[in-house]
Amino acid sequence: MSEEKKPQEVGIKITDEILRGVYANNMVVAHTKEEFFVDFINVIPPQGIVTARVIISPGHMKRIIKALSENLSKYEAKFGEIAEAPEPTHVASA
Numbered sequence: 001m002s003e004e005k006k007p008q009e010v011g012i013k014i015t016d017e018i019l020r021g022v023y024a025n026n027m028v029v030a031h032t033k034e035e036f037f038v039d040f041i042n043v044i045p046p047q048g049i050v051t052a053r054v055i056i057s058p059g060h061m062k063r064i065i066k067a068l069s070e071n072l073s074k075y076e077a078k079f080g081e082i083a084e085a086p087e088p089t090h091v092a093s094a
Contacts, residue, residue: 035057038053
């Protein structure tokens with residue numbers, strides 16, 4: 001008789017600094033074959049600052065996109081459709 005494996009629970013710690021969060025009103029995505037780079041940027045003209053950079057494997061990026069899509073659908077089902085923000089009028093450069 002085979003025993004079904006249950007997912008192992010992993011405790012997650014979060015520092016006070018990360019818990020506070022950061023604001024971003026822009027985002028830049030770049031990639032190589034092995035990784036995606038997602039820079040979250042707070043732009044206040046005439047300049048912006050990267051507030052967080054997340055480096056993600058392609059497989060995890062696909063799972064993140066799926067999770068974001070599912071949560072956006074749930075949000076809109078509960079609170080109504082979200083109007084898409086207009087394209088920024090400024091260009092971010094590193």
